[in-house]
Amino acid sequence: MVVIMGLPEKQCRDIAERVCAAFDVDLEDLNITRAGRREVLRVVVDRDGGIDLDGIADISRMLSEELDLAINSDDSPFVLEVSSPGVDRPLTEIRHWRRALGHLVHIDHKESQKSGTYRISSVDHDSITLTDQQDVSISVVPADVEHAVVQVEFNRGE
Numbered sequence: 001m002v003v004i005m006g007l008p009e010k011q012c013r014d015i016a017e018r019v020c021a022a023f024d025v026d027l028e029d030l031n032i033t034r035a036g037r038r039e040v041l042r043v044v045v046d047r048d049g050g051i052d053l054d055g056i057a058d059i060s061r062m063l064s065e066e067l068d069l070a071i072n073s074d075d076s077p078f079v080l081e082v083s084s085p086g087v088d089r090p091l092t093e094i095r096h097w098r099r100a101l102g103h104l105v106h107i108d109h110k111e112s113q114k115s116g117t118y119r120i121s122s123v124d125h126d127s128i129t130l131t132d133q134q135d136v137s138i139s140v141v142p143a144d145v146e147h148a149v150v151q152v153e154f155n156r157g158e
Contacts, residue, residue, distance in 0.1 A: 007071055015070060016043050019063045025051060026095065028085055039078040041067070044085050048099060051084050091148040098123045104151040105130070110144045117151060 013030050020027045029044040045051060045059055060082040067080065091097050091105065101120050107130070109115045118130035121137060131137045 007067070011070065012041060012067070015066045016063060019059060019066055020045055022062065023055065023059050025055070025059065028089075035079065037077070040081065041078060042081045042083075044083055046085050046099065048095070050099075056082050056084065087150050087152055089149070091145075091150070092142070094123065094125065094128075094142055097128050097142065097148075100150050104153055105148050106151055107140070107148040108146045109140060110146060114138055114140060114144075 009030070009032055012032065013027070016030055017027050023045075025045045025047040027043065028046050029042070031042045033040050033042070043059075043063065045056070060080060063082060064080050067078075089096070091100060097120060101123055104117060104119050106117045107115060116132065118132050118138070120128060121131045122129040127139050127141050129137055129139050
């Protein structure tokens, strides 16, 4: 069982989810690692439209306060890192696809002929429409996508 200062990971996750709900953001990831004598709690949050640095700071402040109350000890220091996902985050949930609407993505599909680079045209509750460079559209369901990641575009031309 992974713990941070004696607090089980599940309890850390519960606290993080409660704080995220207060700010109307999604808890995308929570990870506890060791760095020397310190434990590092990394929390990744996101929401539709993205999250700015002020939002990250507010979440970090409240999460730190809640963790301090739950841990109630000054014995072992820990580091709290709160961030938003980077562009290299795999698209695994339908909300990730929705947030990347209009962006170029590379997908590895279970049907190899559908693997490639596409632009996300639309996203509904259970499928994604992708368009290739020839404006040919395909529809995929997330369960059939083995891996998908947004491609960085420097000169989109719009």
